[in-house]
Structure formats: structure tokens, C-alpha cells
Amino acid sequence: MENLDLFSTAELLNNVFKPKTPITTEQLEWQYHKNPAGSACIGYLLEANRQISNYALIPKIFKNHLGNEITLGVGVDLAVSPDSRGKGLFRKTIENSYKAGIKGNLDGILGVANSQSSPRMTEAMGWRKLPSLDFRLLKVSRSGAVLHTSQHKSDYKSCAVGGLRDLKTFTPSSSFSPLWNAELLNWRLSRPGVDYYTHSHESAFLITTKISIRGIKIAVLLKAFPVDPNKTPLSITPFVSGVAKYHKTPFVVYWGKNPHFKINGLKIPRKLQPSPLDLVVHFFHEENNFELNEFELLDFDAF
Numbered sequence: 001m002e003n004l005d006l007f008s009t010a011e012l013l014n015n016v017f018k019p020k021t022p023i024t025t026e027q028l029e030w031q032y033h034k035n036p037a038g039s040a041c042i043g044y045l046l047e048a049n050r051q052i053s054n055y056a057l058i059p060k061i062f063k064n065h066l067g068n069e070i071t072l073g074v075g076v077d078l079a080v081s082p083d084s085r086g087k088g089l090f091r092k093t094i095e096n097s098y099k100a101g102i103k104g105n106l107d108g109i110l111g112v113a114n115s116q117s118s119p120r121m122t123e124a125m126g127w128r129k130l131p132s133l134d135f136r137l138l139k140v141s142r143s144g145a146v147l148h149t150s151q152h153k154s155d156y157k158s159c160a161v162g163g164l165r166d167l168k169t170f171t172p173s174s175s176f177s178p179l180w181n182a183e184l185l186n187w188r189l190s191r192p193g194v195d196y197y198t199h200s201h202e203s204a205f206l207i208t209t210k211i212s213i214r215g216i217k218i219a220v221l222l223k224a225f226p227v228d229p230n231k232t233p234l235s236i237t238p239f240v241s242g243v244a245k246y247h248k249t250p251f252v253v254y255w256g257k258n259p260h261f262k263i264n265g266l267k268i269p270r271k272l273q274p275s276p277l278d279l280v281v282h283f284f285h286e287e288n289n290f291e292l293n294e295f296e297l298l299d300f301d302a303f
Helices: 006-017 025-033 089-103 118-124 182-188 237-247
Strands: 041-047 050-064 069-080 108-114 134-138 148-152 176-178 196-200 204-213 216-226 252-257 265-267 277-283
Touching: 006 025, 006 050, 006 069, 025 050, 041 089, 050 089, 069 089, 089 108, 108 118, 118 277, 196 237, 204 237, 216 237, 237 252
Parallel strands: 069 108, 216 252
Antiparallel strands: 041 050, 050 069, 050 176, 108 277, 134 252, 134 265, 148 196, 196 204, 204 216
16 A cells, blocks of 8 residues: 555544544554555545545455455545545545555455445445445343453453364355454454453354443444354344343444344334444446345444
């Protein structure tokens, strides 16, 4: 990828998004440069040596049941400086990301967009919208699975139980699923500024974080792996109940789909969600009948 000044990128993103906690160069270095799947491919524009737009494609490998692999860039940090809007820079920045992605040997882009911006990608840029995924308040039972829980610091292997097989051996049942292995998971859980929790059981391995909304503590299920994919689907409820007990909250939420588990819980209607998410995809060279078999919050940069 191009040798962008990450200080300039961080300044642009903070100016556009105005996050409560400012984006740091450490976070960008982690996401843009340290991904084992490859460095970010970035579409951007400069004006007077100042970065005025950004769209980063984070390489992510997907595999289907036939063993075929494709590498998509998960689009993040799409931003145009407020002083430069209305000049067609949105389209030009995305088109520059196409060039960067092709140069970086990506097959296309997978975008995670809110429902307000996704029509811009499909109608103006010709991307294809994928089926929407459910957001749920998960069912919690009184009796839960006994989980070995660790707050993740830096080494995935120190958190995993001995019986957990290497995640790269997991074979998706159909369509495409994100490819995970110990190296990728270790990188993902080393994201600066986020606390992750790993929950191990003889049948499953879960990853969560926690948030607080108006003083209400909520656990967020980010990813669930079966220890033996041949013995699925498993009910997620016993594991979620163990998570709820650990985090001391009855509220556990989940967004996504996972064929290895029966996801039980209350679907939250999109009209009641503060910012419903859409998935959109674009391939660089030829249209692909790409569909997702599995995709969860840990598979992109929501947390």
C-alpha cells in the first residue's frame, strides 16, 4: 500500500467522525499495516499535501465449501473532508480504492454500511446488496454452560483451551465464510483500546466484549466457533447464559449469522435499531454470485 502519513489520516477521520475517543495512529497502524492477511489498500485524495479523503480496504480471506478462496477488502474509514464536499470526491475516492485494491490483488470489496449510506453504494456505484443479517437480544436461561473465561490481552494461544483445534481447519458448509486461524485471531484481538473476553468450553469458543448504554450493562457476542464443526448446529443459549453470568447482565446482543449455532433470541426490528447495517459487495473484474454463509461482528471493525 502507499506510504500514507497516518497522522494526516487520523486527523481527517477525527475531523469527519468526531468520535468520543479520538482515533490514534496506533489504531491505524494496527488495522492498516499489521493484518496477517495483508496491508490495507487505500483510496485517497490529497490537496496541498493534506489528505482530504480516505477509503481503506482491509484484506479478508473467505472460503467456500469447495475450498475456493477469495480475498475481499472490507471497506472502512470512508471519509471526505467537510471542506471538500460537493466536488465529486466521494466517487473519486472509491474509484481510487478500486485501483489500490486491484494493485493489492484483492478480488473486490465487502462494505458494511448503515441503511442511509448503502443506497449510495448500490444506486450510484453499482454495488450489490447482500441479504440483511439479524440483530438479536439473545435468549438467556437460568442454567448455563460452565465457561473458562479470560480477558484477552495480547496472546490468543494463552486464552485458548488445549482442545481447541486450529481455526484454519474449519470447513464452511456452503457459500463463503471468513477464514480464521490462530494468527489472524491473535491480531484481531490485539486491537488497541478494546477489551475482549474469550470463553472456552469443550464444545465451543466464544468472543465477547461489553458496553454500557445509559448505565445499562450489555454483553456483545462478537464471534462463536464450534470446537468440532461436524457436531453442529449447537444451541447458542447455554453458552450465552454462561456469558451473561460472567458479565453479570441479562442482556446479551448479537448481529450476524453462523450456521454452526442455533441462534435463539428476540429479533430487533430494523426500525427500532439506531443504525441498521447493510452488507454490499463489489467485484473488480467480473460479477460473482458471492453469498455469505457466516459473518459476525468480529469479522469487521465494529468492535
